[in-house]
Amino acid sequence: MRTLFVVVAFAAALLTACSFSRQPAMADSVVKIIVGAGHGSGVHIGDGYIISASHVVGTAEKVELKTSSGGEAEAVVLWANKAYDIALLRVSDRSGLGMSRLACTVPSVGDEVIAKGNPINAEFITVWGRIADSVREAGPWKSVVITDIATVPGQSGGGVFDTQGRLIGITVGVMVAPVGFSASLVGVGYVVPGRVVCDLLARGA
Template sequence: MAARFSRFRFATAAAGCFAGGVLFASGMDWTKISWAQSTTGNRPAVALRGPANIDGVGSFADIAERVTPGVVAVNTTRSVRPRATPRGRVPQGMEDFLEQFGGPQPRQQRGEGSGFVMSADGYIVTNNHVVADADQVSITLSDGRVFKAKVVGTDSTTDVAVVKIDARGLPTLTIGNDETTRIGEWVLAVGNPLGLDFTVTAGIISAKGRGQEINLPNSGNFTISDFIQTDAAINPGNSGGPLINMRGEVIGLNSAIASQTGFYSGYGFAIPITLVKNVTDALIKEGRVRLPVMGVSVTRVEPEDAGINGLSRVAGVKVLGFNPADGGPAKEAGIEVGDVIITVDGKPVERVSSLQRIVRQRRVGDRIPVELMR
């Protein structure tokens, strides 16, 4: 008997307190991912150059001069307690003598990162992993002034943080729209890599919607997965710095690099500015983040999944499970394990990252139509 495949529609409530984005299954661990914190013969050669004043867009030099004042260096200190020396690894009879002094004393660990000014009154955005667990945070402006900073709020699932300094009249950066950017567009990365303050590097947008392909340190089931990939050089210390388009607008927050060595190897990743803006606004206003989730664990659709579900092309995401396992909006709406989600809120779902992007544009409590194949 030939199998019959039907198309179902469900309305799900994107409800619940924010814990991250739509859950996703980890992809291939094809290279090491780390945070970006601290021709021969007679063939003609073509010299490649960046654009200069195209359709009113400034040159690299013009943009760098305009945006650098709004970029900051973030320096942190953390108290790290060394591991206690196991008994038996010190001279015999000395264990009790050493323990009376309280064991190993904490040491100060220093960290470096980047950030940018989001408001003239001192609010600055950076990465969560730059300031997480820091005892002290200081901000150095491009004019050399140094300020002590207060951490306003952090969110580990999106790797975004906001700090505040006591200053007025600061130069700010213009927020752009990452959704309208295209693969192949020129971008600049500005930050403080390897202790080299206010460094500018250039490249292009290499890809968008990167997610399952990369496994970030300390990432979990709720981690937002929708990165802009660039080949602009990003190194440790660039974390928290802006990714700038050719209009001088911020379209991403530089966060991680793909490398076997921990240094630049041609792949860098930035958090889309639309997500960063939502998170920073929430942190400033409420001190916490509440982004909507459907409560599903999903993975990309493979060719065999598309064939089984009667899809004309390989697109959509497959439901692997639910969170919480015994309930949640998606399960309550009738979605089942094995379903392939193809549209949400009337928009096509191409991959896991596009599903997250669609859902996070709604508010907690909204009801959204979900179209799927079963």
């Protein structure tokens, strides 16, 4: 019985180690997008293409990027879809940029996920959580899933990854609860699923 316990414990540790070994690759693919005095996040999916949220880039034609290694570059906004809140950018200088594989899937309720982004004044932060609800239309977003990940401004456009390190969604917003005559951020996040992102890429926005 003791031998069985040791084997199971070792297997669990190995799986955890494998999951964490993918962390650097995910982290290196996430960028900080700077537009004027504001900022958001984005994810490099290869060949200089970066996915972000439409509201992060706004009407800008070009934005500044910062990588997790401290490098800076300029990216061109190729298109932005406001209905789905997704934008596609391209950067020529890919120095210091990792790449995340985009999975054209929809995560299921209960799936463990990892989000990376640049919340408020912090940079390249990692948070963990789970998918809390299935695909729906919510507020200004045409198709999103809900996560229980603590989400705040600045994380928009950042990547949401599965435990295999695949990019399965893009953070686009946070749930807001009315409090008297004002509003309060609940922290629950809205994420555009990978399948929706793939569909937008296939049709060119």
